[in-house]
Amino acid sequence: MTNWLPSLSDGSGPIYQRLADRIESDIAQGVLPPGTKLPPQRDLAFDIGVTIGTIGRAYALVRERGLVSGEVGRGTFVLGHDAAGDHAPHPAPIPFGGTRARSDESARRGQLVMDSTSAPDLGQGEVIGTLLADIAREHPDKIVDYTRSMPADWREAGARWLAADQWAPDPGTVVPTLGVHASAMAVIAAVTSPGDKIAFEQLTYSSISRSANLIGRRSIVIRTDDFGPVPEDFERLCAQQHPKLAFLIPSLHNPTLTITPVDRRRDIAEIARRHNVWLIEDAIYAAMLDEQPTPIATFLPERTFYVGGLAKTVSAGVRGGWVACPANLAARVQVAHKMVTGGMSFLLAELGARLVLSGQADAIRQAARDEIEAREAIVREAFAGLDMSSHKRAPFAWIKLPDPWLSGTFKNVAASEGVLIDDEDEFKPGRTEQIYHRFRLGFSALARREDLRGGLATVRRLIDSPNSGYDNYG
Helix, strand or coil, X not given: CCCCCCCCCCCCCCHHHHHHHHHHHHHHCCCCCCCCECCCHHHHHHHHCCCHHHHHHHHHHHHHCCXXXXXXXXXXXXXXXXXXXXXXXXXXXXXXXXXXXXXXXXXXXXXXXCCCCCCCCCCHHHHHHHHHHHHHHHCCCCXXXXXXXXXXXXXXXXXXXXXXXXXXXXXXXXEEECCHHHHHHHHHHHHCCCCCEEEEECCCCHHHHHHHHHCCCEEEEECEECCEECHHHHHHHHHHHCXXXXXXXXXXXXXXXXXXXXXXXXXXXXXXXXXXXXXXXECCCHHHCCCCCCCHHHHCCCCEEEEEECXXXXXHHHCCEEEECCCCCHXXXXXXXXXXXXXXXXXHHHHHHXXXXXXXXXXXXXXXXXXXXXXXXXXXXXCCCCCEECCCCCCEEEEECCCCCCHHHHHHHHHHCCEECEEHHHHCCCCCCCCCCEEEEECCCCCCHHHHHHHHHHHHHHHCCHHHHHCCCC
């Protein structure tokens, strides 16, 4: 019923609230029966003389009340009584076999979260819940106390999870952490001082550079190409600016998806050795690969901190992470981690270790790989004909925008249409003249493949309609 036009003369309060109340009233009176499609937000905004943001807030409010469902690419539909009632059944977990519905704040606002690359929801919550119950039953004293020691199996789990291509760290060098971000910041705190320079690739996981800047370190940039950091530029940077540390993502680079060849990894390691530069090798996405390339840590074990975790493969909420340190530096990093994070949680560290040592983490990872592969195929089909980088094991794509789109403008327009993405500036460690005209689209955090298809349809429509970037979305 796209010709429905509500009267807002009655009632009080903001317009969006009056509109939401009118929708609820018309649903109750049968004016909007189940299955009715509400008018497109832009059309209704024009008809009643308000901004599209006002309509969006009203639609979000009736979604929160359980009266309608939003399907990006199709519209907003009135739910039936059973679906909207207080006693609507909740979906049962689907252990490692497809994705299940997930409710979060963004979903309640009617937005599709495509700016996240967390592990897909495969029903692993059931496994995690069982393990948590076991831990609480077996260690009631430890889960209510501070963590005062590091059990050997926590380190063993980390060594097992981080192992790659005939390389495995000594468990004695492994420090359990609250995720890869915490790992990196612990290393930065342990081996650098305020004022020291840290080198980052031109595009990177910029939260590390911003966090490092927050605690007084300075970011500098290594030039990159289609194969990762350019060794000659890294050499120049080391000779001229003397960075104390470099943060690198050589496998399934975020956001470009580059996998640095082994020979270049060896060259980077040799340059770091000559100039006494510490390296942090971020392997969070490498864990998704069926066969991981030889780590840089293989060539420079005495100066490389190899970090990884469970966020992209098992569960971001577990906050499971580990860092394999150069010999004799594990204790120093462990203390630094405690200082910058407040200390390790027994419950989370024990959970992460049990997931890995029981084999459950590997089972979930394989299911996640299968799901990501299926979704990546959907993404490739949706963006056929565009310049796009993707990988069957990576939960995101790096997409080139056609002229005249600008990355930041496109991000804002997509958000106004209910789709959250990351523009290229999100991945820049500092100001740069380099412009890519690209955006990163994550596709693992959505509840269902149907949501993915709807979001992709919206994004593709926007890409193919560049003039919409000049519309007023206020």
